[in-house]
Amino acid sequence: MTTEQVATPRPLRKDAARNRELLIEAAREVFARRGLEASLDDVAHHAGLGVGTAYRHFANKYELASALMERTIETIVSSAQQALLVDDPWEGLVAFLEASLAVQTADRGLREVLMGVHDPQKMAQVHDRLFGPISELLHRAQQSGAVREDADTTDLGFINGMMCTVADMAGDSSPDLWRRYLTMCLDGLRPGGTAFPTAALSEPEFRDAMANHKHILTRTTKDTSAGWDGPPAT
Amino acid sequence: MTTEQVATPRPLRKDAARNRELLIEAAREVFARRGLEASLDDVAHHAGLGVGTAYRHFANKYELASALMERTIETIVSSAQQALLVDDPWEGLVAFLEASLAVQTADRGLREVLMGVHDPQKMAQVHDRLFGPISELLHRAQQSGAVREDADTTDLGFINGMMCTVADMAGDSSPDLWRRYLTMCLDGLRPGGTAFPTAALSEPEFRDAMANHKHILTRTTKDTSAGWDGPPAT
DNA sequence: AGAAAGTGGAGTAGGCACCTCCGTATTAGG
DNA sequence: CCTAATACGGAGGTGCCTACTCCACTTTCT
Structure with a gap:
């Protein structure tokens, strides 16, 4: 029993580890503020990272949110x-x-x-x-x-x-x-x-x-759409 | 002042008038139960009518709902x-x-x-x-x-x-x-x-x-989608 | 330095709501 | 009854939005 670690198969590269943390922190903030309707894309950008990175670390937003x-x-x-x-x-x-x-x-x-x-x-x-x-x-x-x-x-x-x-x-x-x-x-x-x-x-x-x-909650988006007498508005 | 009516320019055909009432009644029920997220399509079907009919009578769901x-x-x-x-x-x-x-x-x-x-x-x-x-x-x-x-x-x-x-x-x-x-x-x-x-x-x-x-309410749809560990589910 | 691991973001896929169009059906009235 | 005017139905077009993929390029590790 020396200093060897049997646990992690691949130690995760330094930048990857840092980005993972950034994503988790960003997710915490984004989900807290906007709810689960925010997309992984949103989380990624909030973390200052690309979308691809987010999807490599977490299969989808539910996996991320669930853990959180x-x-x-x-x-x-x-x-x-x-x-x-x-x-x-x-x-x-x-x-x-x-x-x-x-x-x-x-x-x-x-x-x-x-x-x-x-x-x-x-x-x-x-x-x-x-x-x-x-x-x-x-x-x-x-x-x-x-x-x-x-x-x-x-x-x-x-x-x-x-x-x-x-x-x-x-x-x-x-x-x-x-x-x-x-x-x-x-x-x-x-x-x-x-x-x-x-x-x-x-x-x-x-x-x-x-x-x-169900029904309750959802949707914040950039809802530019008008309202009552709006949508067609020719 | 006899029985003459100067008001309506075109008296609206009999079937059209009936359908209009059906639509209004259907809208009342559908919007009450499902909220404004229901589409004019939904209202039309609930009234047993085609979508086209609904759109001929009302420009969009807001016009209908607003009146209601x-x-x-x-x-x-x-x-x-x-x-x-x-x-x-x-x-x-x-x-x-x-x-x-x-x-x-x-x-x-x-x-x-x-x-x-x-x-x-x-x-x-x-x-x-x-x-x-x-x-x-x-x-x-x-x-x-x-x-x-x-x-x-x-x-x-x-x-x-x-x-x-x-x-x-x-x-x-x-x-x-x-x-x-x-x-x-x-x-x-x-x-x-x-x-x-x-x-x-x-x-x-x-x-x-x-x-x-905003946020509150919206979305009832046929949400077949799973939930937490669901969407991809390959 | 070279290989392995990780990255970014444009682009694809697919779903959904709104609305249009036109061949067919119904009505009005001559 | 016949015709013109009016109305109907619903398949399908359009546009929008979100989830997710892919690969040329960058960073890290040894």
Whole structure:
């Protein structure tokens, strides 16, 4: 066992390694700002590299994005577990939502993955890992009397979705506006509120809804096109 | 003043008139269900007619959609005015939101127009007509002590957006779910809630945000494509 | 220095939405 | 009933856009 390394078959040339890093960093920025609708071409240019280079390193944008997101998703899952360790159940719940949303609102690509815009299966996997902890977080808060009894875990899913919308609407100029509306929603979760006129979705219904909505998000492009009375415009 | 009609230059042939109605009806359904992303081709087929027919009657889908939406938007504006006549300010505010959202959640095309997905100008016009009445509705409620003092008219805009998201997420299978979350948000608007950590957007900021978000919504298509590890799939 | 590895970006492929065109069908009315 | 005027249908043209490939050229490694 000397200094030999058996792991890597071919050590990757110096410039190649550097470019790979550049691509990953560029991808992080581009996907965060513009969502997964950005192309590998975009990422390449943002990194100051040619398209060909991007395609040699990553088969397609999903491979690149998938790797990128994995780590961030891990962060969210673990912050749910962290939150369970907070003594005050209400504070734990709030801390989790804030942490999770801080990450999501700063990264449009991540939002798209979590909302299942591109691949329902990927989203489902993530939800599998989050449902348990979040559910517990909620029940703990309910048992302590901090949250109304008729709140459901799926409500937290919808609150999450609503905050993502606020982030999309507000854009980069007011990156923290969601906190205002989260505060509002959380006040609405406290005991003693108005009776709900509609039942929450069950978990399977929620999964179904998430798997089928698609629609939301997509398209930023250079949309020069006019609008209502535009397209033909002879 | 006999039975003579001076108005129409050419009375439109019987079948043509019938088809025109069929198209309008079909457009209403198709745009409501699939949004303005549906093509005139889609509308034509839904009406059981050929594409050519659709294009003879309407220059493009925007002309058709614009006419269609105009009436509905009128409904919303007038329900804001109606709401000002309700004695209890809180009830008036709630009544307006519910009426307005009932219409919006049932019509995806309308939602897109109101959220400015296609044409910021059209949206701006609508907002011009709504801002006054809504603002008054809110201030009245605040003066009566029913709504917290630090709520802002733009908050109602965001609440509206959030409910549209819920409608998109829930889909046709739970068309009324938004009522649950509206209840929650409204409880959060009552006096005595947690202090907001972020200021509301000013009206100009709100308009800016709405004009620039684009992104949201679009694309339903027959997306056969796989997802994360899919596209190439050789 | 020579071979191996990596690069850039014009160009190809393919999909999709919008719209046109014209042979055929329907209607109006003389 | 017959003809002219009007309307219909839908195959296919056009243009746009995105994903991805290919190869002459550059950089690195030994």
